[in-house]
Amino acid sequence: xxxxxxxxxxxxxxxxxxxxxxxxxxxxxxxxxxxxxxxxxxxxxxxxxxxxxxxxxxxxxxxxxxxxxxxxxxxxxxxxxxxxxxxxxxxxxxxxxxxxxxxxxxxxxxxxxxxxxxxxxxxxxxxxxxxxxxxxxxxxxxxxxxxxxxxxxxxxxxxxxxxxxxxxxxxxxxxxxxxxxxxxxxxxxxxxxxxxxxxxxxxxxxxxxxxxxxxxxxxxxxxxxxxxxxxxxxxxxxxxxxxxxxxxxxxxxxx
Amino acid sequence: xxxxxxxxxxxxxxxxxxxxxxxxxxxxxxxxxxxxxxxxxxxxxxxxxxxxxxxxxxxxxxxxxxxxxxxxxxxxxxxxxxxxxxxxxxxxxxxxxxxxxxxxxxxxxxxxxxxxxxxxxxxxxxxxxxxxxxxxxxxxxxxxxxxxxxxxxxxxxxxxxxxxxxxxxxxxxxxxxxxxxxxxxxxxxxxxxxxxxxxxxxxxxxxxxxxxxxxxxxxxxxxxxxxxxxxxxxxxxxxxxxxxxxxxxxxxxxxxxxxxxxxxxxxxxxxxxxxxxxxxxxxxxxxxxxxxxxxxxxxxxx
Numbered sequence: 001x002x003x004x005x006x007x008x009x010x011x012x013x014x015x016x017x018x019x020x021x022x023x024x025x026x027x028x029x030x031x032x033x034x035x036x037x038x039x040x041x042x043x044x045x046x047x048x049x050x051x052x053x054x055x056x057x058x059x060x061x062x063x064x065x066x067x068x069x070x071x072x073x074x075x076x077x078x079x080x081x082x083x084x085x086x087x088x089x090x091x092x093x094x095x096x097x098x099x100x101x102x103x104x105x106x107x108x109x110x111x112x113x114x115x116x117x118x119x120x121x122x123x124x125x126x127x128x129x130x131x132x133x134x135x136x137x138x139x140x141x142x143x144x145x146x147x148x149x150x151x152x153x154x155x156x157x158x159x160x161x162x163x164x165x166x167x168x169x170x171x172x173x174x175x176x177x178x179x180x181x182x183x184x185x186x187x188x189x190x191x192x193x194x195x196x197x198x199x200x201x202x203x204x205x206x207x208x209x210x211x212x213x214x215x216x217x218x219x220x221x222x223x224x225x226x227x228x229x230x231x232x233x234x235x236x237x238x239x240x241x242x243x244x245x246x247x248x249x250x251x252x253x254x255x
Numbered sequence: 256x257x258x259x260x261x262x263x264x265x266x267x268x269x270x271x272x273x274x275x276x277x278x279x280x281x282x283x284x285x286x287x288x289x290x291x292x293x294x295x296x297x298x299x300x301x302x303x304x305x306x307x308x309x310x311x312x313x314x315x316x317x318x319x320x321x322x323x324x325x326x327x328x329x330x331x332x333x334x335x336x337x338x339x340x341x342x343x344x345x346x347x348x349x350x351x352x353x354x355x356x357x358x359x360x361x362x363x364x365x366x367x368x369x370x371x372x373x374x375x376x377x378x379x380x381x382x383x384x385x386x387x388x389x390x391x392x393x394x395x396x397x398x399x400x401x402x403x404x405x406x407x408x409x410x411x412x413x414x415x416x417x418x419x420x421x422x423x424x425x426x427x428x429x430x431x432x433x434x435x436x437x438x439x440x441x442x443x444x445x446x447x448x449x450x451x452x453x454x455x456x457x458x459x460x461x462x463x464x465x466x467x468x469x470x471x472x473x474x475x476x477x478x479x480x481x482x483x484x485x486x487x488x489x490x491x492x493x494x495x496x497x498x499x500x501x502x503x504x505x506x507x508x509x510x511x512x513x514x515x516x517x518x519x520x521x522x523x524x525x526x527x528x529x530x531x532x533x534x535x536x537x538x539x540x541x542x543x544x545x546x547x548x549x550x551x552x553x554x555x556x557x
Contacts, residue, residue, distance in 0.1 A: 053449070079451035087449065093442045095554055096435070104435040105450045151450060 003031040004064075005190045006052070006083075006159050011061035013051035020059060021047040023214035027192075029159060034181065034191045036201045036222060038231075039211035045194040046088065048211060049161050052192075053085035054078050066158055080108050082158035088167050091148035094137030098128050098147055101136050105151045121150040124187075125180075142173030146180065153189065160184070162193040166200065178204050202226050257403035260521040266410055266479060268517025269417035273472035274490055275497035275509035276424060277465025283441040283504030284461045285356060287364035291347065292469060292494065293487030294375035295340050299470025300477045300486065301383055303329070303336030307390065322408040324391045325478065333474050337467040344466035345459060347371060353458075372488065379484035387481040390474075413475050420471060421510050424464060428506055433460055441504055492533075493520075496540045502553025511551060515539060 006029040014020040021044040029035045039045050050056040052063050054075040063071045070081050078085065093101050102121055106114035122129035125146050131139060136147055145165055152160055165181065166174040174197060182204045185191055195201035202208055205222035210231060218230050225231055274296055281289040310317070310328040317326040351371060355364040397405035428434035439447040440457045448454055469487070476486055497516050501508025516536045523535035543551065 055445075055449070075448040076451055076453050078449070085449050087446065090443055091446060093439050093446065095442055096438055100435055100438070103432070104439045104452070107432055107436065108451050155451070 004028050005031050005066060006192060007062075007064040007067075008048075008052060009062050009064075011048065011051060011058060011063065013047060013056045013058045013061075015047075015056060017057075017059070021056075021214055022051055024061070025211060025214060025216050026061075027209050027216055027219075029190055029192045031190055032185070032188060033206040034185050034193070034204055034222075036198075036205035036208040037192070037194045037211055037216075038198050038201070038208055041196075043211045044214035045211050046163050047214075049085070049163055049192065049194055053083060053161055055085070079105075079155050079157065084152035084155060084157035084160050086148045086152045086160070086162040086165065088163040088165075092136035092139070092144050092151070095135055097133050098136055098139070099132045101147055101151055102128075102154055105154050108155055117154050121154055124153075125150050140173070141169045142176050145169065145173070145177050149180065149184070153184065157189070159190045159192055162191065164194055164196055166195065166197045174200060199226060257525070259404055260525040261518065262404050262406050262410065263524070264518030264521030265414060265514060266475075266517070267520055268514035269414060270472045270475050270513075271490065271493045271497045271517050272510035272513025273417060273420065273468045273475070274494040275501070275513050276421075276506055277469050278494050279498040279501070279503055279505065279509040280437070280461050280465050282498065284437055285352070285364075285458060287352075287356060287361050287368065288495070289352075289465075290365065290368040290491065291372040291375060292368075292465065293489070293491040294372050294379075295344055295466045295469040296473035296476075296487030296490060297379055297484055298343055298375060298473075298487075299336050299340035299466070300473035300482050301379060301484075302339040303332045303470065303474050304388065304390065304477065304482060306332035306335045319391070319393070322395075323412055324393050324395050324407075324409050329390060329474075329478075333471065336474065337470040340466040340470035341463040344462040348458070348462055372491075376484055376488055383484065385484050387483045389481055390477050409478055413478065416471070417475075420468065421506075424468070425506055427464075433457075437461060493517075493536065496536065500540050500543055500550055502550030504554070505550070505552035508550055508552030515543075 008028070009026045011022050011025045012020045013022040023044070025044070025048050027035065027037065037045050037048065047056050051058050054073050054077070058072045061071070062069060065082055068081070070078070070083065073081060093104065096104065099118070102118050103114065106117065109117060122132070127143055128147055128150060131143065136144065139147060149160070149162070149165070162181070165177050169177060178200050181191060181193070193201065202222045202225055208220060208222045208225045209216045210218040220228060274292065277292050277295070278289065281287065281292065307328050310332060314328070317328050319326045351367055352364060355367040358364065395407040395409055397407045399405050428437055436447065436452045436457050437460065439450065439452055440454065444454065447457070472490070473487060476490075493516050497512035498509050499512070500515060501510070501512030516539065519536045519539040520532045523531045527535065547553070
């Protein structure tokens with residue numbers, strides 16, 4: 001029995017009117033799954049999840065969370081609706097202590113619940129407990145990511161949405177972040193993430209989508225997707241062509 | 256040598272500091288320099304004066320609380336005046352600042368606030384004329400407290416009020432959920448929204464705190480000096496100096512900055528000559544900024 005938590009259908013979104021970056025993308029996330037969105041640079045992966053999280057204006061399509069229409073809801077209402085988002089960068093409040101970073105996210109919890117919930121986060125992330133008085137800006141990249149994830153989890157979201165959680169981290173921290181996400185999923189949290197680091201993300205994911213030019217082009221079981229020839233073609237650029245044309249696609253996309 | 260300048264400086268510094276809290280909060284959370292902040296001060300003072308007049312009309316003459324120069328009407332009026340100033344700030348934000356803040360360039364909101372400042376000031380002159388007025392014309396006898404210092408009961412009361420308000424605002428901003436939301440907004444507005452913070456309500460709280468404190472500072476000036484439509488505008492430069500000196504965004508910094516500017520001015524008046532008042536306070540400001548460009552409690556932007 002699969003229960004759909006997040007159902008995104010035919011989503012069109014972009015920062016400027018008439019210039020959609022996400023062009024009719026449809027994805028679903030089932031309860032307890034880790035779903036990975038892959039794709040070349042400039043495919044609109046980040047824009048897709050930012051649109052889902054209420055950060056990029058949506059011009060068409062629907063986002064359903066547990067059957068409830070949350071399309072285009074203001075970003076600050078998303079945690080209350082059950083969707084917690086972890087941005088790629090600047091995802092902690094740098095001059096607030098680790099503890100205050102967690103406390104400030106407890107706004108939607110009942111006042112009495114907050115201290116217990118913070119303790120639960122410390123139990124799950126002992127590193128944060130050790131650094132509870134440290135300004136978040138002084139944490140290492142991996143710990144910062146940990147804090148950002150803890151901040152998002154603290155409100156018991158129905159789905160945790162992450163934008164490239166391994167970006168900019170050293171290899172040691174990359175594996176730490178993916179182990180952390182895998183552990184979080186085991187505790188029953190549903191996860192949707194966008195990743196550049198395809199191999200590591202597929203290793204912990206259940207299903208994956210490949211997004212190309214703002215639309216999902218391929219969907220599959222994460223563990224087999226890496227070997228799927230379609231992936232090589234869609235994700236790594238047109239492999240049959242010359243090598244420098246692949247690079248061309250990448251720079252063109254980034255711009 | 257008389258140490259009278261210490262008391263004078265602390266009093267001036269309290270007024271500047273209370274005003275500078277609003278300046279620094281508006282700058283760090285709403286991200287623009289509000290040049291109308293001084294006029295909130297003046298409007299709050301005149302509102303308080305009007306309420307004092309209304310109470311006098313209703314209850315007749317009320318004896319002051321000995322040994323102070325004022326009675327309960329001024330205390331009640333101050334609360335009403337602070338609420339009025341907060342409403343004025345919220346109204347101005349709704350009709351003017353909220354639109355201008357949406358613009359890409361912060362200078363548009365700054366210029367808008369300059370316009371609002373002039374309009375508010377002229378309106379006050381229009382309603383109340385530019386002739387100075389007073390809460391009380393009674394003369395208080397200053398008590399000698401040693402080291403050549405004399406202080407009036409009013410001055411003591413207002414210093415205590417300042418200390419209590421500063422402590423209260425500090426606790427509010429560092430220990431409560433509202434305060435943490437304000438900090439979050441000033442450090443990363445985008446993430447604050449993602450973390451579920453209602454930006455609009457944080458903006459409202461910011462205006463209310465800033466405007467209410469401006470009103471208190473204005474009433475202090477009214478009690479200790481005099482009430483004039485230009486009283487707030489004249490405080491604008493010292494308030495910005497205090498906010499910058501203390502480190503923009505820092506409430507303890509704004510208060511300390513205010514006290515430093517106040518003491519420097521009072522010291523200059525007593526030790527060098529009154530004409531050097533502004534010069535000394537700005538040389539102090541520059542000296543601190545040369546050593547520490549981000550201000551005393553300032554933080555480097557990422």
